[in-house]
Amino acid sequence: MAINSESDFEEMSLKLFDYQMENNLIYAPYAALILKGKMPANIYEIPFLPIEFFKQEQIICQGKGVEEVFLSSGTTGEQSKHLVADLSLYKKSYLNTFQQFYGDINDYCILALLPSYQEREGSSLIYMVDDLIKKSGHPKSGFYLNDLSELSNTITELEKKGQKTILFGVTYALLDLAAQHPQHLKHTLIMETGGVKGKRKELLKEEIHKLLEEAFLTKNIHSEYGMTELLSQSYSKGKNIFKSPPWMKILVRDVNDPLSIMGDNKKGGINVIDLANIHSCPFIATQDLGRTFDDNSFSVLGRFDNSDVRGCNLLIQ
Numbered sequence: 001m002a003i004n005s006e007s008d009f010e011e012m013s014l015k016l017f018d019y020q021m022e023n024n025l026i027y028a029p030y031a032a033l034i035l036k037g038k039m040p041a042n043i044y045e046i047p048f049l050p051i052e053f054f055k056q057e058q059i060i061c062q063g064k065g066v067e068e069v070f071l072s073s074g075t076t077g078e079q080s081k082h083l084v085a086d087l088s089l090y091k092k093s094y095l096n097t098f099q100q101f102y103g104d105i106n107d108y109c110i111l112a113l114l115p116s117y118q119e120r121e122g123s124s125l126i127y128m129v130d131d132l133i134k135k136s137g138h139p140k141s142g143f144y145l146n147d148l149s150e151l152s153n154t155i156t157e158l159e160k161k162g163q164k165t166i167l168f169g170v171t172y173a174l175l176d177l178a179a180q181h182p183q184h185l186k187h188t189l190i191m192e193t194g195g196v197k198g199k200r201k202e203l204l205k206e207e208i209h210k211l212l213e214e215a216f217l218t219k220n221i222h223s224e225y226g227m228t229e230l231l232s233q234s235y236s237k238g239k240n241i242f243k244s245p246p247w248m249k250i251l252v253r254d255v256n257d258p259l260s261i262m263g264d265n266k267k268g269g270i271n272v273i274d275l276a277n278i279h280s281c282p283f284i285a286t287q288d289l290g291r292t293f294d295d296n297s298f299s300v301l302g303r304f305d306n307s308d309v310r311g312c313n314l315l316i317q
Helices: 008-023 029-037 087-102 123-136 146-161 171-180 205-216
Strands: 068-071 081-084 109-113 165-169 190-191 222-225 233-237 248-253 268-272 285-290 298-303
Touching: 008 029, 068 123, 081 087, 081 285, 087 123, 087 233, 087 285, 109 123, 109 146, 123 233, 146 165, 146 171, 146 190, 171 190, 171 205, 190 205
Parallel strands: 109 165, 165 190, 190 222
Antiparallel strands: 068 081, 222 233, 248 268, 268 285, 285 298
16 A cells, blocks of 8 residues: 555554554554553554563564564663564665655665674664665775775765765764764765764764764765664754655654653654554654654654663764
8 A cells, every 4th residue: 555645644554553453462462451442543542562572572473484683782682673574575665765865776876884783783774775785786885894094085086976975874983984084075975873882972963963064064964763673764864854754654752651642843752653564563662752843754852861772872962
């Protein structure tokens, strides 16, 4: 089913809720305890599964095999595990989202500076970026593990040719690149993926982006909002304003009443409906804080104080 309107999204969400109640042995009893015999009439009444369940439980619908396991960063036993039954859903999601926000992948050179993600197994971000690198078909597309000099030289070469380029980078590595190899970027987009994780002093997100903007003489730093437990991602083209593809929606819950969904322009916990998560769980209550706006965009404002440190951490603003 194509998602072309709010009513399409709500219809598909309620259909997936029914599917989850019939087939998800973790989500169904949790939701039933909250609903107490009632059925949701709209998306605002659907229960959201706390993201912590992905650490302790096997979140997958009955009868589905596991095609891939995506793991969050963290020590063994503390990692979230996303059991993916159908990788084609993930591929369709990120490729269609890229097309929607940035256009034809063949027009780009895709560079990756993601050392902390590359150095562990099971990263959904590495899986996506690796596929984007291959799909771009550009001879200079690739991963640059810790070689900042080679990466800087490659960017300089691409800039001289006027080649449209996207550099996906983990926060601390981008800051190192900015400090050691500043240059004027006219054709290269910096895509910050988050993640400082004790590598350096924590900075506000706006401070990080200001440092990168000054080093690369660019107006906006782009960002990707995604996580291990999702098969979709949102993108910001600057100023911490994110937009989602039609099959993904952000709601904000009351921090004091987690079953209550708040309206726009109010700070609260981020709940995600990801319709690509058909066979795991489409309804997830994250540990991120955010604010939604009336045009379906949103901002990420940090994390709950009592949440643990994970690879997709976003710094408090």
